[in-house]
Amino acid sequence: xxxxxxxxxxxxxxxxxxxxxxxTVTVGITDHAQNALGDVVYVELPESDAQxxxxxxxxxxxxxxxxxxxxxxxxxxxxxxxxxxxxxxETVNDDPFxxxxxxxxxxxxVAQLEELHDAEAYAELCESEEH
Amino acid sequence: xxxxxALYEEHVKAGAKxxxxxxxxxxxxxxxxxxxxxxxxxxxxxxxVSHMTVIDIEGSAAxxxxxxxxxxxxxxxxxxxxxQYGVMLNPEGGIIDDLITYRRANGYRLVVNAGTRDKVIPWxxxxxxxxxxxxxxxxTERAELAMLAIQGPEAIAKFTAVSKMDxxxxxxxxxxxxxxxxxxxxxxxxxxxxxxxxxxxDGVEAILPAADAVRLWQGLLGAGVQPIGLGARDTLxxxxxxxxxGQDMDDxxxxxxxxxxxxxxxKPETRDFVGRAALTAIKAAGVTExxxxxxxxxxxxxxxxxxVKTAAGDGEVTSGIFSPTLxxxxxxxxxxxxxxGEVEVEIRGKPVAAKLVKPSFVKMGQAML
Numbered sequence: 499x500x501x502x503x504x505x506x507x508x509x510x511x512x513x514x515x516x517x518x519x520x521x522t523v524t525v526g527i528t529d530h531a532q533n534a535l536g537d538v539v540y541v542e543l544p545e546s547d548a549q550x551x552x553x554x555x556x557x558x559x560x561x562x563x564x565x566x567x568x569x570x571x572x573x574x575x576x577x578x579x580x581x582x583x584x585x586x587x588e589t590v591n592d593d594p595f596x597x598x599x600x601x602x603x604x605x606x607x608v609a610q611l612e613e614l615h616d617a618e619a620y621a622e623l624c625e626s627e628e629h
Numbered sequence: 630x631x632x633x634x635a636l637y638e639e640h641v642k643a644g645a646k647x648x649x650x651x652x653x654x655x656x657x658x659x660x661x662x663x664x665x666x667x668x669x670x671x672x673x674x675x676x677x678v679s680h681m682t683v684i685d686i687e688g689s690a691a692x693x694x695x696x697x698x699x700x701x702x703x704x705x706x707x708x709x710x711x712x713q714y715g716v717m718l719n720p721e722g723g724i725i726d727d728l729i730t731y732r733r734a735n736g737y738r739l740v741v742n743a744g745t746r747d748k749v750i751p752w753x754x755x756x757x758x759x760x761x762x763x764x765x766x767x768x769t770e771r772a773e774l775a776m777l778a779i780q781g782p783e784a785i786a787k788f789t790a791v792s793k794m795d796x797x798x799x800x801x802x803x804x805x806x807x808x809x810x811x812x813x814x815x816x817x818x819x820x821x822x823x824x825x826x827x828x829x830x831d832g833v834e835a836i837l838p839a840a841d842a843v844r845l846w847q848g849l850l851g852a853g854v855q856p857i858g859l860g861a862r863d864t865l866x867x868x869x870x871x872x873x874x875g876q877d878m879d880d881x882x883x884x885x886x887x888x889x890x891x892x893x894x895x896k897p898e899t900r901d902f903v904g905r906a907a908l909t910a911i912k913a914a915g916v917t918e919x920x921x922x923x924x925x926x927x928x929x930x931x932x933x934x935x936x937v938k939t940a941a942g943d944g945e946v947t948s949g950i951f952s953p954t955l956x957x958x959x960x961x962x963x964x965x966x967x968x969x970g971e972v973e974v975e976i977r978g979k980p981v982a983a984k985l986v987k988p989s990f991v992k993m994g995q996a997m998l
Binding site: 536537539540542558560562563564565588591 | 950
């Protein structure tokens with residue numbers, strides 16, 4: 499059973515989004531996603547200051563198995579990227595909700611988070627994909 | 630319905646992620662493919678390769694048959710205990726399969742791929758039907774046997790400690806047969822142990838009865854040898870520059886453009902093997918492609934099917950991986966024969982700098998570049 503923190507919201511494409519105290523949103527991929535991908539070997543992140551749009555491509559995660567697109571869970575401006583993943587992409591496997599984060603967004607409309615799954619709904623989604 | 634090897638329960642016990650592969654339930658990894666890769670480069674690992682197809686060719690006409698069947702010359706195996714890598718071709722010169730041929734005391738053994746079994750077995754039967762000495766030939770699939778590969782710098786020491794079989798006298802591509810009870814070598818022993826592998830490391834491959842394979846597996850794990858899945862098997866072989874059937878070569882690819890010209894025995898000229906005439910014609914017309922190595926200079930991961938742009942024309946990636954040993958992406962690619970040096974690989978529509986190199990990236994734990 500994979501870890502699904504309740505403080506995050508989840509996209510159907512297996513990204514998580516967490517609203518921070520300063521109003522920014524941190525984005526990464528879920529434990530379920532990293533487990534399905536296998537060892538992550540390279541992450542291509544958006545540029546800092548780039549505009550990303552909900553459900554549109556914002557990067558690529560390459561695992562030993564395949565390349566998978568990363569979609570922005572909500573729209574906004576990228577204000578930080580986790581460049582530590584350049585040298586240690588395996589952090590995505592080791593700590594997907596912590597040090598394995600991908601980028602931070604200044605959201606256009608924080609209410610967009612409500613359109614994403616909560617932990618319970620996301621758990622059901624994962625469950626249904628496994629069967 | 631997928632098949633299970635004798636080690637299936639052991640894989641489950643070891644926490645394997647099992648996936649369908651060539652009709653078999655096989656372990657992809659037991660946790661981390663990258664970690665397993667490193668273990669084989671630095672210590673030792675054991676692979677269940679029981680899905681591979683073992684075929685015994687016996688009878689007084691066995692050698693004649695193999696000399697017709699294979700592009701390499703089985704007569705180069707001058708004594709029992711010698712093995713040889715090679716390919717079997719179709720009449721057009723395309724590769725039906727790659728295989729190892731072992732010369733035993735009373736005949737020959739072939740080990741071919743799992744994914745090709747369903748075409749190779751009928752192909753052999755057809756070749757036998759058309760063979761003038763068909764009555765002096767028996768072809769027997771040995772599906773009841775299991776096969777384990779023990780690979781890595783510590784593989785020989787670990788295997789010897791667990792099996793009590795002395796394999797130190799075996800050179801690369803030599804093998805011996807052993808009595809599993811005494812550990813002594815004997816002709817037509819129950820275990821066949823060869824100094825071969827698919828990783829670029831030292832090690833052995835053992836063909837043995839299923840029940841013995843389970844005991845050997847358990848003994849090896851008890852001695853600290855780690856189980857390794859098919860995922861790491863692929864990255865290890867790719868770093869070693871070894872072809873994978875179905876990816877780097879298939880029925881439409883001849884050995885001259887698969888980096889396997891060295892496996893064709895042209896002499897004696899009187900030996901008429903299947904595909905010889907086609908290969909001779911291809912050679913005379915001029916070979917225009919080659920399978921070579923590719924190293925990514927820019928960022929990303931090269932994958933199977935990506936386009937390679939060279940000054941001599943476009944080529945295609947046949948196997949592409951992120952190399953755990955080197956820390957960047959490498960590949961095997963089929964490109965125009967004149968291509969060399971710096972090239973570009975198209976990664977999701979973007980050109981990324983790369984260069985062509987000899988297709989051998991890592992050997993015995995050392996980077997070859």
